[in-house]
Structure formats: structure tokens, C-alpha cells
Amino acid sequence: PASVIERIAALRAELDLHAHRYYVLDEPSIPDAEYDRLFKELQALEAAHPELLTPDSPTQRVGGKPLGQFASVRHRIPMLSIRTETDTEATGARNFDTRVRKELGLKESDPPVEYVAELKFDGLAMSLRYENGVLVQAATRGDGEVGEDVTQNIRTIRQIPLRLPADAPPVMEVRGEVYMRRDEFEALNERQREKIAKGAKGEKTFVNPRNAAAGGVRQLDPAFAAERRLSFFAYGVGEITPPEEGGPVFETHFELLQTLKSWCFPVAAQTRLAYGAPELIAFHEAIGRQRDQLPYDIDGVVYKVNSLALQRKMGFVSREPRWAVAHKYPAQEQLTT
Numbered sequence: 479p480a481s482v483i484e485r486i487a488a489l490r491a492e493l494d495l496h497a498h499r500y501y502v503l504d505e506p507s508i509p510d511a512e513y514d515r516l517f518k519e520l521q522a523l524e525a526a527h528p529e530l531l532t533p534d535s536p537t538q539r540v541g542g543k544p545l546g547q548f549a550s551v552r553h554r555i556p557m558l559s560i561r562t563e564t565d566t567e568a569t570g571a572r573n574f575d576t577r578v579r580k581e582l583g584l585k586e587s588d589p590p591v592e593y594v595a596e597l598k599f600d601g602l603a604m605s606l607r608y609e610n611g612v613l614v615q616a617a618t619r620g621d622g623e624v625g626e627d628v629t630q631n632i633r634t635i636r637q638i639p640l641r642l643p644a645d646a647p648p649v650m651e652v653r654g655e656v657y658m659r660r661d662e663f664e665a666l667n668e669r670q671r672e673k674i675a676k677g678a679k680g681e682k683t684f685v686n687p688r689n690a691a692a693g694g695v696r697q698l699d700p701a702f703a704a705e706r707r708l709s710f711f712a713y714g715v716g717e718i719t720p721p722e723e724g725g726p727v728f729e730t731h732f733e734l735l736q737t738l739k740s741w742c743f744p745v746a747a748q749t750r751l752a753y754g755a756p757e758l759i760a761f762h763e764a765i766g767r768q769r770d771q772l773p774y775d776i777d778g779v780v781y782k783v784n785s786l787a788l789q790r791k792m793g794f795v796s797r798e799p800r801w802a803v804a805h806k807y808p809a810q811e812q813l814t815t
């Protein structure tokens with residue numbers, strides 16, 4: 479019945495929009511009760527018309543039965559690690575800029591290199607594969623070449639779209655970090671302490687949000703993964719439909735991040751363009767001051783050459799890009815939980 483098909487499509491689109499505004503933009507557009515009413519109406523229509531149920535429906539986030547193990551996934555484009563600048567002082571930023579300028583053969587008198595400065599989230603790297611706009615696979619980094627298929631668990635992260643807008647390319651792998659917010663971490667440990675106090679066996683508290691996130695991603699039962707209430711930030715792409723096959727053309731990394739945001743992926747608000755070493759140093763110092771107030775853990779900042787042509791020109795040293803570096807802070811004293 480056309481009217482049911484139309485109503486289901488309209489409900490899915492509206493629920494996805496409200497979820498994006500609530501979970502990603504943190505600007506809820508309707509009261510929770512109204513969202514729940516729409517959600518229940520969609521569930522009822524899908525129950526009455528199971529042939530219309532599709533995996534990208536917002537009702538299908540916490541689905542699937544517990545797995546016995548995770549399948550292996552070979553990354554079509556390796557998930558590279560990133561070099562770490564060991565000097566935790568601001569001069570670390572200058573070291574990177576000096577190295578980039580040397581590799582690009584720039585003279586002192588040449589203009590500053592344009593970089594993108596980003597947060598380095600203390601979570602776990604994840605690759606999200608979308609085909610024809612639908613999330614078909616999520617894989618951990620593993621050893622960079624082969625990771626684990628954790629799709630069922632990743633689908634429970636409300637910040638990760640199950641379906642992309644129509645202007646997204648036929649194939650796209652979004653790379654980013656799965657992490658746990660500090661407030662979610664505290665709430666989880668509170669729940670764990672209560673379970674332990676009631677004598678539950680095999681329950682423990684977690685040392686830090688990263689461990690709790692990594693444990694959540696590797697739950698065999700997606701219902702338990704959903705309980706961890708994980709989050710996600712996008713910071714790049716892996717395989718993507720090439721321009722000659724109709725894929726998008728990006729000149730710069732910053733443009734790519736803005737496009738990912740337009741496709742409903744969370745991109746950290748602090749991400750910014752930085753011209754030359756002075757602006758990298760300013761970013762490193764500004765984020766260093768904000769660090770304790772952020773709602774999630776970071777272990778540093780990341781600088782990337784913005785021009786994708788220059789990135790290609792610079793390439794990689796073994797498995798690490800020459801065009802990027804992670805500039806870490808001293809380890810943060812963990813708040814006693």
C-alpha cells in the first residue's frame with residue numbers, strides 16, 4: 479500500500495533528522511516524548527508490514543543475535559597509525575613544520591604551509607563502510623591491514639548514521655574514533671559498582687574511558703554494546719568512489735571534513751585551519767588549556783598538511799604518513815573513580 483510505504487519513509491527521514499540534531503548537533507528539535515511517539519508509530523507499521531523492514535531503519539539499531547566470534551575484515555586501504563611527536567612542548571609543532579617544509583623543498587621566504595589542526599581522541603580507530611548510502615560494515619583497525627567486523631555493535635552508536643544523504647558517493651569508508659564520554663564512563667562505573675555490591679560475579683569497574691569503549695566495541699552481544707553508550711568522531715576517509723567514477727573531488731582535507739559534516743558525521747568543533755608553525759603552536763596551547771574541560775579524553779592534537787595533492791606528494795614513511803603527526807600531551811592523572 480503506497481500510503482504505508484510513504485508514511486514509513488517519512489517517519490524514517492524525520493526520526494533520522496531528529497536523532498542527528500539530538501545526538502550530533504546537541505540541539506534537540508522536538509521533545510523526547512514526541513520522538514518516542516514517532517518511533518513507536520514506525521515500529522508498529524514495520525511490525526504490521528515486515529516486508530517493508532530494512533536494516534537502515536532507525537528501529538534496527540540494536541539488532542542481531544550474539545555472535546560466537548568476530549569475522550576478519552581486510553582493509554582495502556590500510557588503517558595507518560600516525561607518527562607521534564615526542565616533544566610534548568610547543569616546539570614539537572615547529573619540529574613538524576620544519577620537517578614538512580624541508581620535504582616540500584620550501585625556502586624560509588616561502589609562504590607558510592596550510593595545515594588542519596585536530597584533536598587526537600583517546601578512543602579506538604574505526605572504519606565505517608557505506609555502500610549506496612547504507613552502512614554495510616564497521617571494522618576495527620586490528621594490525622592496520624586486517625581488523626574485526628564489529629558492525630552490529632557500531633550500529634548501536636546513535637551518532638553514526640545508518641543511511642547517508644542522496645549526494646553521498648556509491649562507496650565510502652569513513653575513518654574516525656569511537657570513544658566514550660567521561661560522563662558516560664562515570665555512570666557506567668557507578669552501575670558496575672552497584673552490580674558488584676549486589677554480589678554480581680564477573681563484573682568490574684573500568685580504569686579509563688578508552689578501555690571501556692574498547693570493551694564495548696568488542697561485546698559479542700550488541701545489546702551489551704548499546705549499554706556502553708559510545709560516541710564517534712570522523713576524521714578522514716579510506717576507500718571512496720574515485721572522481722573518474724563520479725565520486726567527489728576534494729582539494730583539501732578541511733573540505734573533506736566539512737563534507738563529512740554535511741553527510742551527518744560528527745566532526746570535532748575545535749578542528750581548524752592553521753597557517754605555519756605559529757598557528758599550530760597556538761592550537762596546541764589553546765587545546766592544552768581546554769583539555770580538562772572537554773567531555774571526553776584526548777591524548778594530544780593532530781596536525782595534517784591540508785592540501786591533498788601535497789599529501790600525495792609527501793606520501794608515507796613505511797606505514798606512517800609524512801604529512802601528519804600526533805603531538806601528545808603528558809599523560810593526564812586519572813581522576814580517582
Ligand SMILES: Cc1c[n+]2nc(N)[nH]c2nc1OC(C)C
Binds near residue numbers: 558559597603799802
Ligand atoms: C590515526 C589517526 C588519528 N587521527 N585523529 C585525528 N583527529 N586525525 C587522525 N588521523 C589519523 O590517521 C591519519 C593520519 C591516517
